[in-house]
Amino acid sequence: MQDFEVAIIGGGIVGACVFSELTRKGVSAVLLEGASDVSNGSTKANSGIVHAGYDPLPNTLKARFNIRGNQLYPAMCARLKVDILQCGTLVVANANDRAGLETLYNRGLQNGVQGMRIIERDELHQMEPNLADNIDIGLFAPTGAVISPYLVCIALCEEGVVNGGTVFTNFFVDRIEKSGEKYKIFARADTTQQENLASGGMHSTTKNDSTMHIKNAENCEKMQKNNENCCVTAKYIVNCAGVGANAINALVGAPQVPISYVKGEYLLLDKSQKGFVNRPIFPLPTKMGKGILALPTLHGNIMLGPTAQPCEADDTTVDDEGIKAIKSKVVLSVKQPNYKKVIKLFAGVRVISGDDFVIEHMPNTHYFYTAGICSPGLTAAPAIAEYLVDEMAKDGLTFKPHEVVSRKPYVCTADMSKKALKELIKQNSAYGKIVCRCEKITEGEILDAINSPLHPTDVDAIKRRVRPTMGRCQGGFCLSKVIKILSDFYNIPPENVQLNGKNSEILTK
Numbered sequence: 280m281q282d283f284e285v286a287i288i289g290g291g292i293v294g295a296c297v298f299s300e301l302t303r304k305g306v307s308a309v310l311l312e313g314a315s316d317v318s319n320g321s322t323k324a325n326s327g328i329v330h331a332g333y334d335p336l337p338n339t340l341k342a343r344f345n346i347r348g349n350q351l352y353p354a355m356c357a358r359l360k361v362d363i364l365q366c367g368t369l370v371v372a373n374a375n376d377r378a379g380l381e382t383l384y385n386r387g388l389q390n391g392v393q394g395m396r397i398i399e400r401d402e403l404h405q406m407e408p409n410l411a412d413n414i415d416i417g418l419f420a421p422t423g424a425v426i427s428p429y430l431v432c433i434a435l436c437e438e439g440v441v442n443g444g445t446v447f448t449n450f451f452v453d454r455i456e457k458s459g460e461k462y463k464i465f466a467r468a469d470t471t472q473q474e475n476l477a478s479g480g481m482h483s484t485t486k487n488d489s490t491m492h493i494k495n496a497e498n499c500e501k502m503q504k505n506n507e508n509c510c511v512t513a514k515y516i517v518n519c520a521g522v523g524a525n526a527i528n529a530l531v532g533a534p535q536v537p538i539s540y541v542k543g544e545y546l547l548l549d550k551s552q553k554g555f556v557n558r559p560i561f562p563l564p565t566k567m568g569k570g571i572l573a574l575p576t577l578h579g580n581i582m583l584g585p586t587a588q589p590c591e592a593d594d595t596t597v598d599d600e601g602i603k604a605i606k607s608k609v610v611l612s613v614k615q616p617n618y619k620k621v622i623k624l625f626a627g628v629r630v631i632s633g634d635d636f637v638i639e640h641m642p643n644t645h646y647f648y649t650a651g652i653c654s655p656g657l658t659a660a661p662a663i664a665e666y667l668v669d670e671m672a673k674d675g676l677t678f679k680p681h682e683v684v685s686r687k688p689y690v691c692t693a694d695m696s697k698k699a700l701k702e703l704i705k706q707n708s709a710y711g712k713i714v715c716r717c718e719k720i721t722e723g724e725i726l727d728a729i730n731s732p733l734h735p736t737d738v739d740a741i742k743r744r745v746r747p748t749m750g751r752c753q754g755g756f757c758l759s760k761v762i763k764i765l766s767d768f769y770n771i772p773p774e775n776v777q778l779n780g781k782n783s784e785i786l787t788k
């Protein structure tokens with residue numbers, strides 16, 4: 280059993296920000312994630328927009344943390360050595376909707392958004408040549424930006440690990456007991472059992488791990504033989520479990536928060552469509568949400584969506600109705616996209632609690648919880664973490680200042696000069712072996728990803744880090760090669776390599 284000062288439950292963007300904030304302050308912290316990798320919930324399937332902050336109603340937590348989060352992102356991305364596309368965002372409308380656009384502008388002023396301006400037709404169509412013909416005016420917010428949400432989340436967790444924190448994946452919390460001053464936090468047995476699978480078995484990464492480590496898995500096995508579950512102890516808990524927030528609250532007797540789930544479906548177009556739009560293009564928002572957007576991703580694809588459909592917590596399917604909704608609504612803002620270039624459909628689930636975020640400290644305990652962190656939660660996360668850590672300090676948590684260690688960014692051979700790449704290949708020939716032709720990813724980059732601080736174990740975890748299977752062919756050419764690399768590295772049969780966590784084998788015997 281390992282002891283920590285703080286346990287964070289949930290490795291999405293909110294948990295990752297809290298983990299990074301604490302470990303940079305020298306606090307002994309563990310991040311407990313139920314899935315096989317961090318960033319596997321809402322954080323992996325959203326628009327990736329760092330919102331400027333004109334949308335939330337003034338004096339809400341959403342407005343406060345949106346604005347502060349937006350201010351924190353550029354420096355945070357620089358510190359983490361991950362890219363941010365500082366392209367601004369645009370809400371567009373026709374002349375009849377000028378009043379609606381002005382309401383949004385005034386709300387932005389009230390919230391403290393800097394640099395916004397209303398742009399008229401000629402300039403607007405110059406900025407974005409593929410706007411629909413009937414678009415006359417736009418609200419431009421230069422502080423809006425685009426990031427890769429999963430990469431930022433992973434980078435935050437890596438930073439936490441190189442600064443002394445611990446991450447346990449495959450640790451789905453299902454029991455919490457109070458033992459004196461401490462919480463004992465147990466993992467559901469079936470998530471931690473060691474199997475002959477790369478992503479099976481509780482997986483721990485700490486600063487001192489230099490190779491893949493299914494540490495504690497053996498301990499877990501022993502504990503399970505004795506009918507015990509794996510467990511860590513901590514004085515403080517921060518619940519950042521997204522869809523699982525109420526389940527965790529129930530384990531400690533904290534209140535149940537009214538929650539509903541709303542699915543957002545997307546179409547992703549390949550990189551040949553780069554430039555179709557240069558920044559996120561929103562229609563005027565309605566009570567139903569921000570509407571269907573067209574936007575560039577950080578890596579040069581175009582994304583269309585998201586829809587807003589009430590759903591179950593685990594429903595990430597995309598159906599005909601969703602596709603039709605995207606196609607019929609996106610053309611209200613932009614010209615007809617080239618649907619022959621769609622390479623992927625995906626969906627994410629918004630966790631909604633009324634009109635605002637829920638961020639609470641349960642009285643007379645060291646238990647803190649978040650719930651209903653829907654949009655703009657990605658933007659707000661660094662500010663939510665800053666706030667939570669301040670609240671924990673008021674509750675007695677102490678910091679041990681130390682020099683912060685930087686995380687190492689992933690090598691990207693596609694971005695290198697020919698000369699630099701030649702030099703790299705001389706040092707290690709794996710950087711000369713192309714695995715993914717669409718995204719030009721080499722074996723060396725995939726091995727770097729496997730050896731990175733969280734030691735990802737399955738195909739999608741590698742994809743989120745260095746992008747094989749992300750391109751035009753969606754893995755048609757490279758999937759078998761990625762499976763082989765994982766199988767060789769972890770010394771497991773190829774049919775035991777998983778796509779995304781347990782029971783997601785790709786091959787059969």
Ligand SMILES: Cc1cc2nc3c(=O)[nH]c(=O)nc-3n(C[C@H](O)[C@H](O)[C@H](O)COP(=O)(O)OP(=O)(O)OC[C@H]3O[C@@H](n4cnc5c(N)ncnc54)[C@H](O)[C@@H]3O)c2cc1C
Nearest residue numbers: 289291293313320321322325328452521523543656657658
């Ligand atoms: C379609 C869509 C579009 C969006 N677009 C944007 C946008 O452009 N900009 C923006 O700012 N926001 C956006 N958002 C909102 C943003 O994605 C979320 O606010 C944010 O990802 C929430 O992060 P989280 O860490 O709270 O939750 P999650 O990312 O869901 O993380 C929670 C984690 O907890 C884990 N977990 C759950 N139960 C347990 C348990 N018992 N034990 C251990 N682990 C557990 C889960 O596996 C998961 O990894 C969008 C959301 C959606 C769905």
